[in-house]
Amino acid sequence: MKILVPVKRVVDYNVKVRVKPDGSAVDIANVKMSMNPFDEIAVEEAVRLREAGVATEVIAVSCGVTQCQETLRTAMAIGADRAILVESTEELQPLAVAKILKALVDKEQPQLIILGKQAIDDDSNQTGQMLAALAGLPQATFASKVTVADGKVTVSREVDGGSETLSLTLPAVITTDLRLNEPRYVTLPNIMKAKKKPMETLKPADLGVDVTPRLKTLKVAEPPQRSAGVKVPDVKTLVEKLKTEAKVL
Ligand code: AMP
Numbered sequence: 085m086k087i088l089v090p091v092k093r094v095v096d097y098n099v100k101v102r103v104k105p106d107g108s109a110v111d112i113a114n115v116k117m118s119m120n121p122f123d124e125i126a127v128e129e130a131v132r133l134r135e136a137g138v139a140t141e142v143i144a145v146s147c148g149v150t151q152c153q154e155t156l157r158t159a160m161a162i163g164a165d166r167a168i169l170v171e172s173t174e175e176l177q178p179l180a181v182a183k184i185l186k187a188l189v190d191k192e193q194p195q196l197i198i199l200g201k202q203a204i205d206d207d208s209n210q211t212g213q214m215l216a217a218l219a220g221l222p223q224a225t226f227a228s229k230v231t232v233a234d235g236k237v238t239v240s241r242e243v244d245g246g247s248e249t250l251s252l253t254l255p256a257v258i259t260t261d262l263r264l265n266e267p268r269y270v271t272l273p274n275i276m277k278a279k280k281k282p283m284e285t286l287k288p289a290d291l292g293v294d295v296t297p298r299l300k301t302l303k304v305a306e307p308p309q310r311s312a313g314v315k316v317p318d319v320k321t322l323v324e325k326l327k328t329e330a331k332v333l
Contacts, residue, residue: 085232085254086141087130088194089164090185091123093148093155094205103304110205110304119155122200124162125260128267129230130198131163138232139196141165145188147181149173153283160278161270167283172295178206180288180295182214187291189219194255196237201226201259212259222252226261 095101096116104111119127133139144159146152147170156167170184189197202209216223224239228247231238232254240249242261288295316322 085139085195086143086192087133087139087196087198088185088188088192089123089126089130089142089144089159090181090197090199090211091127091144091146091155091159092120092200092203092205093117093146093152094120094203097121097204103306107303107305109301117151117154119158120200120203120205122202122204122260122262123159124267125262125264126198126200127159127162127164128265129227129260130196132265133196133230133232134163134165143168143192143194145170145185147172147176147184147288156283157275157278158270160281160283161274162268163274164281166281169283169285170288170291171285172288174288174295175297176295177297177299178208178210179214179298180293181211182218183293184288184291184295185211185215186218187293189215189221189255191291196232196255197221197257198230199257199259201261212257216257219257221255221257223257223259224250224252225259227258228261228263230258230264 094117095112096118099115101110127144130139130142134142142164143166144156144164145168146155150171152169156169160167168188197215199212212225213223224241226242227239228242229240235254236251237254237256238249238251239258240247316325
């Protein structure tokens with residue numbers, strides 16, 4: 085069984101992003117880029133399933149600029165067997181990515197597609213759900229445990245107030261939550277091995293997908309500065325302030 089893992093190149097989670105002076109977007113010039121953390125968890129889970137003999141091949145796919153090759157090499161250093169770059173310089177919105185992934189699902193016929201629950205740059209949390217809808221596949225989002233057996237996948241998912249367990253018929257779409265696993269440390273020998281693994285490059289047009297953006301960003305702004313707090317000398321003053329000044333927001 086094949087597993088397809090979409091991985092997105094995003095601004096590294098340690099970077100404090102800045103808005104461009106013209107307010108059109110976040111400035112990503114000379115900023116460290118990395119694999120979306122939830123996608124690392126997705127690659128790790130897929131590789132563990134292959135190591136357990138459940139899956140036979142793990143294919144990483146990234147949609148975006150040429151530099152996404154680095155993200156795909158990281159996925160292969162974690163253990164993905166091969167990679168597909170769907171290259172485009174256009175801004176790729178979740179619907180466009182979902183359409184590209186649907187075309188790849190038709191082409192590669194994976195039994196599982198494991199995505200991150202959200203990309204930490206735009207926090208859309210849409211691509212997996214849109215892919216499942218477009219491909220007519222069952223979906224389990226926010227997975228914290230995945231077990232595959234007898235043509236079915238059982239997924240524990242994190243929901244408000246607890247955990248829910250779903251059983252899906254394969255093929256199926258899963259999105260990962262933080263507690264699913266802890267991705268392995270990528271070793272130098274595996275980084276070297278990853279350089280030799282195959283990477284195919286396609287254009288959205290090769291898959292018959294129109295990626296024209298449907299949403300227009302009107303303005304990007306920094307969040308308002310929080311005003312400074314005050315120190316109170318004693319509990320009596322605190323209680324008084326809570327009574328007279330504190331507001332329910
Ligand atoms: P989002 O809906 O943008 O929050 O992204 C959810 C998940 O979809 C990510 O964690 C990735 O697994 C996948 N994804 C989104 N955009 C891309 C992309 N450009 N290339 C590959 N995978 C992507």
